[in-house]
Amino acid sequence: MQRATYCRRSPRKGHNLEVGIRSVCAVSDPLFVPYLPLSAIALTPSAARTLQPLVAAGATLWVPPALMPLPDARPYEEPFGAWLAAQWLQQRAFVFAMATGAVVRAIAPLLSNKSSDPPVVVVDRAGQFALGLCGSHAGGGNRLTRLVANYLGAVPVLTDAAADADLPSVDVLGVPFGWHRGNGNWTAVSAAGARSEPIRVWQSAGSHLWREQLPDDHPFVFATDAATAPLAPEAAGKPIAELWIDAVEREFPPETAAVQWHPRVLWIGIGCERGTPQALLESALARVLAERGLTAEAIAGVATLDLKADEPGLRSFCRDRDLPLQVFAPEVLQAVPVPNPSEVVAEAVGTPSVAEAAALQAAGDGAELLVPKQIERGEGGAATIAIAQAVYEFTGRSGRLYLVGIGPGATAQVTPAARAALQQADVLVGYARYLDCVAPLRRPGQIVEPYPIGAELERARRAIALAEWGLTVAVVSSGDAGIYGIGGVVMEELRQLGWDGREPAVEIFPGITALQSAAARVGTPLMHDFCAISLSDLLTPWSAIAARLEAAASADFVTALYNPQSRDRKRPFAAACEIFMRYRDPETPVAIVRNALRKDERVYRTQLDRLEDAPVDMVCTVIIGNRSTQFYGDWMLTPRGYLGFGADENTPADD
Numbered sequence: 062m063q064r065a066t067y068c069r070r071s072p073r074k075g076h077n078l079e080v081g082i083r084s085v086c087a088v089s090d091p092l093f094v095p096y097l098p099l100s101a102i103a104l105t106p107s108a109a110r111t112l113q114p115l116v117a118a119g120a121t122l123w124v125p126p127a128l129m130p131l132p133d134a135r136p137y138e139e140p141f142g143a144w145l146a147a148q149w150l151q152q153r154a155f156v157f158a159m160a161t162g163a164v165v166r167a168i169a170p171l172l173s174n175k176s177s178d179p180p181v182v183v184v185d186r187a188g189q190f191a192l193g194l195c196g197s198h199a200g201g202g203n204r205l206t207r208l209v210a211n212y213l214g215a216v217p218v219l220t221d222a223a224a225d226a227d228l229p230s231v232d233v234l235g236v237p238f239g240w241h242r243g244n245g246n247w248t249a250v251s252a253a254g255a256r257s258e259p260i261r262v263w264q265s266a267g268s269h270l271w272r273e274q275l276p277d278d279h280p281f282v283f284a285t286d287a288a289t290a291p292l293a294p295e296a297a298g299k300p301i302a303e304l305w306i307d308a309v310e311r312e313f314p315p316e317t318a319a320v321q322w323h324p325r326v327l328w329i330g331i332g333c334e335r336g337t338p339q340a341l342l343e344s345a346l347a348r349v350l351a352e353r354g355l356t357a358e359a360i361a362g363v364a365t366l367d368l369k370a371d372e373p374g375l376r377s378f379c380r381d382r383d384l385p386l387q388v389f390a391p392e393v394l395q396a397v398p399v400p401n402p403s404e405v406v407a408e409a410v411g412t413p414s415v416a417e418a419a420a421l422q423a424a425g426d427g428a429e430l431l432v433p434k435q436i437e438r439g440e441g442g443a444a445t446i447a448i449a450q451a452v453y454e455f456t457g458r459s460g461r462l463y464l465v466g467i468g469p470g471a472t473a474q475v476t477p478a479a480r481a482a483l484q485q486a487d488v489l490v491g492y493a494r495y496l497d498c499v500a501p502l503r504r505p506g507q508i509v510e511p512y513p514i515g516a517e518l519e520r521a522r523r524a525i526a527l528a529e530w531g532l533t534v535a536v537v538s539s540g541d542a543g544i545y546g547i548g549g550v551v552m553e554e555l556r557q558l559g560w561d562g563r564e565p566a567v568e569i570f571p572g573i574t575a576l577q578s579a580a581a582r583v584g585t586p587l588m589h590d591f592c593a594i595s596l597s598d599l600l601t602p603w604s605a606i607a608a609r610l611e612a613a614a615s616a617d618f619v620t621a622l623y624n625p626q627s628r629d630r631k632r633p634f635a636a637a638c639e640i641f642m643r644y645r646d647p648e649t650p651v652a653i654v655r656n657a658l659r660k661d662e663r664v665y666r667t668q669l670d671r672l673e674d675a676p677v678d679m680v681c682t683v684i685i686g687n688r689s690t691q692f693y694g695d696w697m698l699t700p701r702g703y704l705g706f707g708a709d710e711n712t713p714a715d716d
């Protein structure tokens with residue numbers, strides 16, 4: 062199992078019972094968070110109306126001052142060009158509802174390069190189409206385009222080559238893992254991929270997860286050895302595109318179609334004298350990297366002894382390079398086997414190695430010491446540097462867990478929000494059958510991890526491990542994830558792990574639960590108070606289930622039975638029928654809905670005294686009516702009040 066090798070934040074203990082604490086975080090749609098701050102710009106009132114829903118998602122809606130006041134909108138400053146130029150530097154993404162030509166002219170002077178430009182989406186005034194204009198790949202623009210389209214009910218229009226192939230595009234495949242893009246001719250290699258020409262891949266660092274979901278006709282040729290890598294016969298003899306994935310600093314001749322990704326696998330162990338200046342650390346690192354041919358782009362972070370945590374030179378070194386600093390106690394470092402221990406160091410700080418031991422410790426299980434300690438002396442101090450390569454890269458990203466209910470099964474029943482969550486995720490984890498149900502909704506290049514039925518805990522643990530590592534993981538449940546669903550298993554497991562409630566972030570996307578689907582197939586049986594009872598006694602003692610059945614039956618709740626009966630578990634269902642018979646009329650209407658809203662759906666109507674012999678299995682939901690429920694033709698109806706039973710005739714119902 063891939064596990065994060067970096068430290069999780071220590072769990073915050075205690076509970077936060079402040080009312081509204083979550084709603085403070087929920088002012089924007091969670092799926093938009095990676096794209097905020099986001100400017101939505103409209104020039105006409107109708108265009109502003111089209112973009113207005115994005116305000117609820119967290120966007121700021123800008124309109125010409127002359128259009129004010131408009132609901133939810135703010136006036137931009139004239140002149141537009143200068144205002145946009147300033148926004149360009151501050152915003153993560155842009156959505157325009159303007160003529161495409163006008164957008165192109167407005168942003169043309171601001172574009173600098175494909176990997177740093179913010180994503181720009183153009184929506185037509187009527188909100189029918191959302192076009193990914195630029196920043197589409199590297200900036201996550203394809204995902205934003207799908208998200209905006211989903212939100213506005215528009216069709217996403219993606220025009221780059223990777224969008225229509227079921228392939229991760231070469232220039233984004235490392236993004237989920239936090240890899241850095243290195244030098245190379247990205248345009249040429251991407252073009253080769255788009256033309257389905259072979260791309261030879263050398264990967265000696267970083268995750269292989271991106272390789273596991275490739276379609277059969279993918280263009281990658283994996284080389285374990287440059288000389289022996291197999292090549293498609295038609296490509297033999299021709300120069301082919303190259304993709305290198307490692308920690309090596311490489312310059313390619315400009316005419317070659319070659320690129321490199323750098324997974325962040327290098328942990329730099331540093332020991333230094335008190336007061337050693339940042340400049341000396343910089344020159345020491347530069348020298349060591351250059352001597353070994355390693356790239357700074359592959360650095361995961363810096364590790365040292367806890368005594369050095371407040372060294373100003375070291376701290377500013379990490380801050381300027383945006384690198385995490387991991388510190389370890391001498392007792393921890395002492396236990397790490399290293400090639401070059403020193404008695405002098407042991408005497409001074411309580412561990413025979415700082416640089417080598419800290420690098421290895423931070424890099425985690427299976428790490429390799431690439432560079433044994435090197436000493437650099439200079440003005441104002443001295444530093445020791447060692448470099449270890451980790452098996453699992455540091456992603457540098459905050460992971461997210463989306464608990465997604467997909468409803469009963471048909472894609473038409475998946476809510477737009479759940480759809481969007483599935484598309485935004487890096488990884489989908491779930492029972493294989495449910496993942497198949499949502500296969501048409503997937504985004505090319507997503508990692509999909511199907512599981513057999515029953516492996517709930519395993520699924521939950523895997524999803525959590527991937528999210529702790531920094532990935533956005535959608536855990537897919539049928540119906541609603543929090544109703545007898547995998548969502549609850551994930552939350553319980555997080556609690557077991559001492560989760561701080563924030564990292565990884567959890568978002569829950571409700572789905573249509575089985576009792577709603579089943580009810581909708583037979584009528585309106587849930588119009589009065591109802592309850593759900595699961596008959597599975599796997600984790601719940603039968604005595605508790607029986608007590609609930611008694612209570613529901615005696616209190617006249619309309620009752621939906623989940624997990625009613627399996628081949629090996631028949632007793633609870635027979636007992637449930639017997640309990641209800643004691644409290645209800647034998648002619649009480651009962652509906653059995655098998656595979657509701659799936660292609661092999663079956664609906665049976667019966668009455669309570671015949672229920673025990675009815676065809677009921679684990680893909681059925683059973684709805685037992687209350688004492689005023691009736692069949693009307695094929696329909697099962699529960700009145701909204703207890704008319705004729707002495708209750709208030711004016712019981713209101715929501716419409």
Ligand code: SAH
Pocket residue numbers: 469470538539540541542543544545546547573574575576578579622623624625654655656657658659678679680681682683
């Ligand atoms: N999280 C799911 C419930 C999972 S428990 C939800 O919210 O719907 C599994 C039980 O749900 C099954 O044994 C069955 O009783 C019921 N169920 C799930 N999908 C169903 C469907 N399409 N039709 C009928 N019952 C269903």
